[in-house]
Amino acid sequence: MTEIKPHAAHWGSYDAVVRDGRVVGVRPFHRDPFPGSLIEAVPDVVHAACRVDRPHIRKGWLEGRRKGALRGGDPFIPVSWDRAVRLVAEETRRVRAEHGPTSIFGGSYGWSSAGRFHHARSQLQRFLGLGGGYTGQINAYSYAAAQALLPHILGTNEVLLGRTTDWAAITRHSKVMLCLGGLPLRNGFVTSGAAGVHSNEINLRRAAEAGLRFIQISPNRADVPDWCSAEWVPIRPGSDTAMLLAMAHVIIAAGREDRDYLATRCVGWDKLRAYVAGESDGVAKTPEWAEPITTIPAATIRRIALELADNPAMLTATWSLQRADYGEQPYWMLAALAAMLGKIGKPGEGVAYGYGSVNGMGEPRHEVPSFSMPATRNPTGAFIPVARITDMLENPGGAYDFNGRTQNYPDARIIWWAGGNPFHHHQDLNRMLRAWAQAETIIIQEQHWTAAARHADIVLPATTTLERNDIASSGRDRFVRAMHKAIDPVGQARNDHDILADIAEELGFRDRFTEQRNEDAWLRHLFEQWRQNCARLGYDTPDFDSFWAKGWWEADPPTHGQEYTQFAQFRLDPEEHPLDTPSGKVELFSETIASFRYNDAPGHPVWIEPREWLGGEQAQRFPLHLLSFQPATRLHGQLDPGRVAAADKIEGREPITLNPEDAAERGIAPGDIVRVFNDRGACLGGLRTDPGLMRGVAMMATGAWYDPLEPGVPGSLCVHGNPNVLTPDIGTSRLGQGPSAQSCLVQVEKWTEALPPVRAHVPPPIEEATA
Numbered sequence: 001m002t003e004i005k006p007h008a009a010h011w012g013s014y015d016a017v018v019r020d021g022r023v024v025g026v027r028p029f030h031r032d033p034f035p036g037s038l039i040e041a042v043p044d045v046v047h048a049a050c051r052v053d054r055p056h057i058r059k060g061w062l063e064g065r066r067k068g069a070l071r072g073g074d075p076f077i078p079v080s081w082d083r084a085v086r087l088v089a090e091e092t093r094r095v096r097a098e099h100g101p102t103s104i105f106g107g108s109y110g111w112s113s114a115g116r117f118h119h120a121r122s123q124l125q126r127f128l129g130l131g132g133g134y135t136g137q138i139n140a141y142s143y144a145a146a147q148a149l150l151p152h153i154l155g156t157n158e159v160l161l162g163r164t165t166d167w168a169a170i171t172r173h174s175k176v177m178l179c180l181g182g183l184p185l186r187n188g189f190v191t192s193g194a195a196g197v198h199s200n201e202i203n204l205r206r207a208a209e210a211g212l213r214f215i216q217i218s219p220n221r222a223d224v225p226d227w228c229s230a231e232w233v234p235i236r237p238g239s240d241t242a243m244l245l246a247m248a249h250v251i252i253a254a255g256r257e258d259r260d261y262l263a264t265r266c267v268g269w270d271k272l273r274a275y276v277a278g279e280s281d282g283v284a285k286t287p288e289w290a291e292p293i294t295t296i297p298a299a300t301i302r303r304i305a306l307e308l309a310d311n312p313a314m315l316t317a318t319w320s321l322q323r324a325d326y327g328e329q330p331y332w333m334l335a336a337l338a339a340m341l342g343k344i345g346k347p348g349e350g351v352a353y354g355y356g357s358v359n360g361m362g363e364p365r366h367e368v369p370s371f372s373m374p375a376t377r378n379p380t381g382a383f384i385p386v387a388r389i390t391d392m393l394e395n396p397g398g399a400y401d402f403n404g405r406t407q408n409y410p411d412a413r414i415i416w417w418a419g420g421n422p423f424h425h426h427q428d429l430n431r432m433l434r435a436w437a438q439a440e441t442i443i444i445q446e447q448h449w450t451a452a453a454r455h456a457d458i459v460l461p462a463t464t465t466l467e468r469n470d471i472a473s474s475g476r477d478r479f480v481r482a483m484h485k486a487i488d489p490v491g492q493a494r495n496d497h498d499i500l501a502d503i504a505e506e507l508g509f510r511d512r513f514t515e516q517r518n519e520d521a522w523l524r525h526l527f528e529q530w531r532q533n534c535a536r537l538g539y540d541t542p543d544f545d546s547f548w549a550k551g552w553w554e555a556d557p558p559t560h561g562q563e564y565t566q567f568a569q570f571r572l573d574p575e576e577h578p579l580d581t582p583s584g585k586v587e588l589f590s591e592t593i594a595s596f597r598y599n600d601a602p603g604h605p606v607w608i609e610p611r612e613w614l615g616g617e618q619a620q621r622f623p624l625h626l627l628s629f630q631p632a633t634r635l636h637g638q639l640d641p642g643r644v645a646a647a648d649k650i651e652g653r654e655p656i657t658l659n660p661e662d663a664a665e666r667g668i669a670p671g672d673i674v675r676v677f678n679d680r681g682a683c684l685g686g687l688r689t690d691p692g693l694m695r696g697v698a699m700m701a702t703g704a705w706y707d708p709l710e711p712g713v714p715g716s717l718c719v720h721g722n723p724n725v726l727t728p729d730i731g732t733s734r735l736g737q738g739p740s741a742q743s744c745l746v747q748v749e750k751w752t753e754a755l756p757p758v759r760a761h762v763p764p765p766i767e768e769a770t771a
């Protein structure tokens with residue numbers, strides 16, 4: 001019998017086709033004009049051979065090899081749920097008693113599922129919070145540098161992830177859009193919390209048809225679709241700040257800065273102007289100065305700067321720009337450029353970040369409350385900046401700077417993850433693998449034998465969304481979707497909520513955790529709360545049963561032509577509608593940031609040479625700049641065992657793209673397997689070439705599961721192609737402490753040895769217990 005079950009994921013809304021207890025296919029949600037292909041991988045992934053079928057414990061951990069032991073090389077022993085739950089509860093109780101609650105690291109960064117009740121990270125943090133507290137993580141890998149910076153200079157992070165100037169306004173009023181990093185459509189197939197409609201292509205096509213001129217500043221031609229007819233200006237990675245400073249120089253030289261705007265709506269112009277002119281450091285930031293840094297001809301910089309001054313324009317940058325050394329600086333300077341041209345708050349003009357980074361950016365936003373699980377307070381209040389996990393493990397108690405504060409790392413004894421994959425997302429994995437040894441116990445709740453599961457001590461098998469009922473919702477989308485349970489749990493997998501409820505029972509707080517509700521009662525309860533929030537804003541919503549039967553709800557469709565410009569009121573009346581900055585104005589110089597006295601993030605935007613880039617010394621040994629971008633064929637590591645990712649690989653290895661001349665120089669050709677390496681590590685990749693990629697740049701997507709030739713041995717070759725064995729793990733600056741994966745140099749050579757098998761998608765060695 002065939003059944004059709006409405007469902008949703010970060011990669012789209014769909015109906016699951018179920019036959020004989022298996023998901024055998026998917027059909028895109030009928031309302032989505034651009035569903036994309038990612039959903040096609042769902043049946044493969046749900047029924048993958050690498051599902052964790054039972055609870056498992058690392059043999060070495062059971063034998064007492066805990067703190068100091070390198071993980072990844074031991075076999076696992078399957079255990080009963082009872083035993084696993086008891087061991088986890090005992091270990092949690094012991095570590096809390098001996099070392100205090102902050103010694104449980106439960107940051108658990110990661111995307112988890114689109115379903116908002118079963119959202120694994122929220123469930124884990126609720127459990128840890130109610131149980132006495134833990135150490136969390138603040139901000140996101142996506143844009144940590146920006147999250148620290150933007151409140152200081154624009155008073156809000158809405159300009160990064162919230163209600164930005166929308167496409168209707170941009171298309172109506174702007175003539176030019178300056179796109180640093182382009183507007184890659186591939187990233188628009190993803191929305192955290194699921195989309196009913198993938199809207200990026202709709203909005204971009206409308207803008208292109210209306211004649212908006214796109215100027216694309218990026219190393220990769222493919223970052224803007226051909227039909228946008230963008231002007232492509234290749235730029236050396238990591239050098240955008242220099243280009244922006246030179247544009248400012250041109251505008252000042254031409255007397256085109258908006259003096260009234262600068263005087264009434266900005267602070268710090270004198271200091272920034274003096275820096276641009278070279279009065280404060282002896283270096284005038286002219287286009288001729290920027291040309292050798294950026295490789296962009298001075299004449300091009302001059303022409304584009306004047307074009308921005310002459311025309312209504314929107315300035316934007318992808319999030320990738322700030323996941324790099326001193327990643328705060330290009331973001332600050334882009335805002336400064338928009339401000340000095342008087343654009344911030346003009347209809348359809350200004351600055352915002354991420355129109356090409358995720359689905360739904362710039363889509364008209366309605367004040368529709370998201371369906372969500374309320375956050376639980378962490379009684380310790382302790383956290384580390386999101387990407388400082390290896391630093392934390394290496395320096396228990398050590399002091400570090402972050403956004404004006406000096407904090408100390410906790411002494412983490414337990415590492416606990418649910419819904420994230422540090423062996424996907426973190427940089428310099430060989431260094432992390434060594435630091436991992438500092439933990440006494442590593443617990444992971446996972447569906448698959450990901451690298452994070454293989455490097456854990458206790459592995460608890462979790463259901464996928466298709467094995468449970470839930471509701472998906474995103475602040476970026478006007479649909480709320482029912483996610484019907486389609487199949488029974490695979491193997492002994494259990495819902496994260498149920499796993500944690502049982503552990504809470506051992507620890508004596510089951511009822512506080514569950515509030516005595518089961519899944520159905522929770523969904524109804526959360527739905528009722530959501531309905532009340534909707535009613536307050538005047539939305540008509542169905543009752544739970546009608547919603548569930550229909551499978552989706554849509555907020556009143558947006559009226560196209562209605563437009564929103566962020567900061568419009570501030571521009572019209574800065575006294576009445578000040579920004580939420582200390583001065584109430586755009587801060588071109590921030591007294592607050594200056595008072596931190598960080599040489600890697602001073603009081604106004606500056607050009608600082610990245611630690612690793614093509615303009616530096618290291619480029620002699622490692623002459624290719626590696627951009628490890630978001631994968632078109634997956635969501636991070638999720639869906640990697642599926643057909644979409646598999647079809648893109650070359651002999652099972654993640655593709656790496658070079659300019660054809662860079663390939664020819666190395667005697668390698670498309671289809672070859674290559675070794676990509678630097679002093680931090682090495683991985684294999686399958687070669688592709690593209691003349692639309694700048695010379696000296698290599699692109700390799702993230703997300704192929706880490707697969708070391710010798711598991712458990714730091715420095716071992718990753719035979720599958722995870723670029724995070726190559727990337728540096730250094731905070732963007734003391735201000736943001738964000739990840740700086742994009743500042744990475746490598747060399748590439750032909751792989752001439754026999755090709756080792758990829759074992760990432762089969763379970764690790766498992767020993768059946770004899771007892």
Ligand SMILES: Nc1nc2c(c(=O)[nH]1)N[C@H]1C(S)=C(S)[C@@H](COP(=O)(O)OP(=O)(O)OC[C@H]3O[C@@H](n4cnc5c(=O)[nH]c(N)nc54)[C@H](O)[C@@H]3O)O[C@H]1N2
Nearest residue numbers: 110111120141142419420421425445462628636637638741
């Ligand atoms: N080099 C480099 N590295 C990067 C980036 C880059 O650009 N370059 N980008 C960074 C960015 S922006 C991000 S957001 C991160 C993403 O990093 P992550 O969000 O950690 O990556 P995912 O692969 O999505 O990991 C989610 C994991 O949760 C599991 N999971 C899903 N649903 C459930 C569930 O219901 N229960 C449980 N228990 N588990 C579940 C999935 O199986 C998967 O393994 O990567 C970062 N890393």
Ligand SMILES: Nc1nc2c(c(=O)[nH]1)N[C@H]1C(S)=C(S)[C@@H](COP(=O)(O)OP(=O)(O)OC[C@H]3O[C@@H](n4cnc5c(=O)[nH]c(N)nc54)[C@H](O)[C@@H]3O)O[C@H]1N2
Nearest residue numbers: 142181187190217220237238318319320357629630635636
């Ligand atoms: N299909 C798919 N979509 C996704 C995701 C996914 O895993 N799969 N992940 C989602 C997540 S979590 C996030 S945070 C977003 C991230 O969104 P982004 O951070 O915007 O995405 P990236 O693909 O890393 O980078 C976009 C482009 O930036 C350009 N670029 C890199 N460095 C530089 C530079 O120094 N200067 C300039 N001018 N350009 C540069 C590169 O050419 C690259 O193609 O994507 C989201 N969308």
Ligand SMILES: [Mo]
Nearest residue numbers: 140141142143
């Ligand atoms: Mo992200």
